Amino acid sequence: MNNPNNIVEMVGITKSFPGVVALEDVDFSLRKGEIHALVGENGAGKSTLIKILTGVEQPDRGTIALDGKFVHVRSPQHSQELGISTVYQEVNLCTNISVAENIMLGREPHRFGSIHWKKMNEMAQHAIDRLNIDVDVTKPLGNYSIAIQQMVAIARALEVLSAKVLILDEPTSSLDIQETNLLFDVMRRLKSEGIGIIFITHFLDQVYQIADRITVLRNGKLVGSYEASALPRFELVAKMLGRSLVELDAMAKEKSQEEGGENKQPLVEAKALGLTGTLKPVDLQINASEVLGIAGLLGSGRTEMVSLIYGVTTPDTGSLVVDGKEVTKFSPLESLKRGVALCPEDRKAEGVVGDLTVRENIILALQARYGWFKFISPQKQNEIANKYIQMLGIVTPSPEQLVKNLSGGNQQKVILARWLATNPKVLILDEPTRGIDVGAKTEIQKLVIQLAEEGKSCMFISSELDEVMRVSDRIAVLRDRSKVAEYANDVDEKTLIQAMAGEV
Amino acid sequence: GNKAPASEKASCAPNCKYTDMTFCYPQLGAESDWRTANTASFKETAGELGIRLIFSDAQQKQENQISAMRSCIQQEVDVIGLPPVVEDGWEAVLTEAKNAGIPVIIVDRSVSASPDLYAAHIGSDMKLEGERAAEEFNKHFPNGAKVLELSGTTGSGAAVGRAEGFRAKLNPNIEIIDSQTGNFTRAEALPVMQAFLQKYKPGVDFQGIFIHNDDMGIGAIEALKAAGVKPGDLFIVSVDGTRGGFQAMVDGWFQADVECNPLLGPQVYEMALKLMNGEPIEREVLTNETVYYPDNAAELLPTRKY
């Protein structure tokens, strides 16, 4: 409390939601000019702590002091006035208004009692240029990809002129390496200007790359705050999980090396599959008992490709053969019946059905496959739900909890369970590990490998190369919306990156 | 300015024929049997006489009637017949018609605007209808009684006139114990009657009902039936003389039905022709109406046109 260097001082923060205690007696402090990483498993309470600091949620108990003065943060607007600038988890901007407005709204320049559009666009362009991205600020934000939107959100946060505190909740989950580095440069500069930064991420590399201090939360309780230099990596993981990294690695490394290869019957075979303006014709083959990794930079067309295979969109060229049968009807339902499942990338919009319970979310796709009239009995539903809650370690008070009340990572697991429950032959996972903690990540990787061992095949899309390399038998590389290469899993990282970037 | 001639003679005057006439009739709606009969009368007569009729339906909205009149003015029709939905609010558009030299005949209900803004008014005397109904009650209940009133759309000329006339002529020993509106429709009359029946015991608390039109009467009968009232238990007088009303008399529900004639087409067109030819006309014309009774209702029923 008396440390004059602390701009933020949160003491004894407690917050509970119906059925969960999200935070229990947590202390947190942020010094001037430091980058403070906040880490913990999914559902540890990181986002909740941030929301309390920024006035989105009100704490049940506890105090917040800014610059040594006790404050009661009433609303996000109020927190901005207090000099706290935030990038929330999941992009929270408005897609219908221009990029410039998204950056400047709330502090837009005025002239003669009306918004000075020209000046506003200039200021926004300036802010965007600082981040080295190519964006026309007069265009609606919705024209740009999630990654760009994330950068715009960061630009907005940086534009708060009098900011003393900058909060970044998983800003890098949809950024690529260059973009992340750019962001880090900006963060370092701000740090040198004396701004305190709270940085939440699941990438431990990044934590060590940039953070000065680390605060670890587990199950809503404070584990401790440490100087980054004084906390070895394995110890950090152990503190997050209560288990050691060695254990985890061992789990993942179980991947059998028995490269059998005798079982090469193709489950999915795409020939010149494409959709004008979306994906150039692609040839692709997935065999049973195989994991096909798909690598590519942001916007390289990975999502588009799997959308075609899953039938979300209908291709206009080429053919698709699943399990020996030529596909004529493209729709998610038909795909499910063929035994192809897709776990979509955008969890919020395409994945969870927030007001349904965990149980209902898990059985949804299975029920869809059975049709309208073959109803899964409530007992059976409970059985299935409980099975996957246990299997994936979903943290929920009960199967009857509404999914929207789970933390981001646990929501992801529920969605995953939904697809596993349909017992697919081919499981397509589009960024299944985004926003997921180390433990859960390893479990998902393990699961993918295990599925392949059971004779199923997987397509695995991830922006983390080492992850792709770890689980895949083969890796296809996409660039500029077409397939450019395919490698066996003994390829080295450098070759992959070169293929992705196109610099051969 | 109001200088424009009150009603210019048409170019064909004084020898205009029906076939020269373009007549505009912005009907107010189709809320009751009476109204549909009125519409049919104007349409059929126009067809027979060769008049070009510009017809529209305002769906009970004054603003629609006004905009329809403005369209007619732009089309330079010869005469406008206006059945106003309410009395107020016609000054501006009547002035516009007058300035354009188009005479307006107010049909059925009346308007509150200054009489020099329109040529004439043809319609039933609503007050007289109310008085006639009152006389039926006076005849039937010389020793006094308690009655209910189911009135028409609040504020409409018909409802106001009938209520006024009814009260004016009703013997002092007959008491109107309650009055509610059923908006001239069956659907609304029914729950209103039901509520009456919950409050007042038929035959005990009241002996008769005055109903402002046959449609509401039919709705009320349903409520009475459901409450176990039998035909003849109550003395019911209604207004209009539609087939439904006659049927109710045949069945013994209504004891009298005061006529309100909707077949105004021929009368209005005749006056319109006179206006075109510049002939003198009467400014207030009443339609011929009478009272019907159950004794000859069965005979007359097949001859009713509406």
Next chain:
Amino acid sequence: MIERIKTFVARYGALLLTLVIFLSVYFAGGQLYPAMRKPQVFFNLFINDSSLLLVSIGMTMVILSGGGGIDLSVGGMIALVSTASAALLRAGVSPFIVLPLMIVMGVALGALMGWIIQSLKVQPFIATLMGLFFTRGMAYIISLTSVTITNDVYRTFALTPIHIPFISKAYIYPTTLVGPIMLIVAIYLSFFTRFGRTIYAMGNNEQSAMLMGLPVARTKILVYAFSGLCSALAGIVFSMSLLAGYGQFATGMELDAIASVVIGGTSLSGGVGNVIGTLFGVLIHGTIVSILQFNGTLSSWWTRIGVGVLTLIAIGIQSIFSVKTKRS
């Protein structure tokens, strides 16, 4: 250059389309009925629909603000304002007191509904439905019958035409101007103020707008207050042009307003569209009605079917267009 045109079309295409629909419907009318070519027919659109234009402007802002935003109380507000002002004028109160009083009442009732929606988290449909019931009910409680206005100020406004310069035999009334003036105010608000831009932002995603630190709660209340203001003005215009106040005035106008707003290219889910489109939506609606009136031989029910079908066509064209822009 082509890029420029593309951007222009993407941004203003929907608006241009509404304009084109209006012009084609209007000229089709002129072809069918020569009398429709008279300039006064065009001005009549404004005279007849001045109240509809006003409430549609308010409705547009409410719908743009998203979250299922809708204001069903507009017609009721017209009834209440007209009846209340007629009753006050009859009681001898000066019109210069009555007019501001009515405006204050409209704004206050609108703000109250906004507050209920915002603070009690009530769905706008329900809260404004209550507003509709309340305003109409109050109008009937003030007077069951139509109340005539004899006040000289009102009469002057109602009965003094303003002749349009350079066009013979064309005129409007002073009250006709209120709608266009409010339209300009609304354009200024929605494109050149933070209030307006916040409406668009929250229309797209209220949660995001809130996290961006925009004053979502205040804006929501203000938007309904603005709609209340528009309805109150519409009520004043209504009572001035009819010189009466009546509880049955403007029944169902909320639906006409919603239809006009939608025909004008505003999306009911919020955040997309603008008030200029709404102007054309109102004009299209008025023109359709005019054509049916000029025809004059159709049975009454064809008016309804006609309005329904033409609304469908207008929306159909709009949606085809919006799909196209999304693709490009």
Next chain:
Amino acid sequence: MKQTTFLKKIRESQLFWPLVAWALILLFNAIVAPGFFKLGIIEDPVYGKRLYGNLVDIFNNGAPLMLVAIGMTLVIATGGVDLSVGAVIAISAAMGAVLINPALGNQLITNDILTRNATNTPLPIIILADLAAGTLCGLWNGLLVSRAKIQPMVATLILMVAGRGIAQLITNGQIMTIYYTPYFWFGNGYILGLPVSIYIVTAVLLLAWLLVRKTAIGLFIESVGINTKSTYYSGINEKNVKLLAYTFCGFCGAIAGLILSSYVHSADGNNNGLNYELDAILSVVMGGTLMTGGRFSLLASVIGAVVIWTFTVTVYSLGVPANALLAAKAVLVLLVILLYSDYSRRLTNRLFERRGSQHDRAN
């Protein structure tokens, strides 16, 4: 402890608030108009002994609204709304009337039709035609919403406006009086002393309940209402789910039209089912279903409809003029809003919890 969870269950059930609202209105009546609850048995010339009284009337008159509320519940649960139910009622009523009286032509009703108990079409066919007309209307709405992707409020607004025109077109603009007595059975008949309409409502409610709760349709409807895109990705044909909901709503409207026209013995394109859409939506909201879609309870909506009718009858029986009913209704809605607000929920929660904990201690 058990009791606490039981209480909690009741409180969290969607039925709780509509029942509270109903209880409040009944309580009000019990104090102000004790005669309100009077029930009697009278001898009916056609249907024999039957129950008679306010409460019977509420269920009998409210039947069309309850039916429409059932259909509306499903539509609202998908995140839509159906403004056309009133018009569908009018169309269905017009259909029935016109098939009985063959005055399809261009004249006024001819006199020979007035002959009692004559019908131009056999009753079963009339019923089928009625239901088909309404269902078709629902299908049309469903196609506009699910296939043409028009926003529900707009899509159904079209039929709301045009539908009454169509109804008038069917009856050639007349208010058709029905004189065919067997047709009156639906609205005025009695089985075992209770109105036929009560049985019809029960049957439709049961049918709907089986349809949504004993198959996956209910889950799919809720899922569509909460997140259409996720539902689609899960392999559910969200278009057909919506189509089904609107079609079923049209079907319910058709039955309501049948009962209503049978009840008032006429078909009136302008007035049959006027404002039913608003009352139906209100019933559904009162039943705790959000207008944004998602969780729904059919029974709760039906109770919502009962509340509205009880309220209407109460207001009439207090002698409030029909026009001022609107102002009274505003009070009802306000009451609902207050009852349903988070604030009051928290208040009752606290109230119950305290009582619950006292109970615990006592055990």
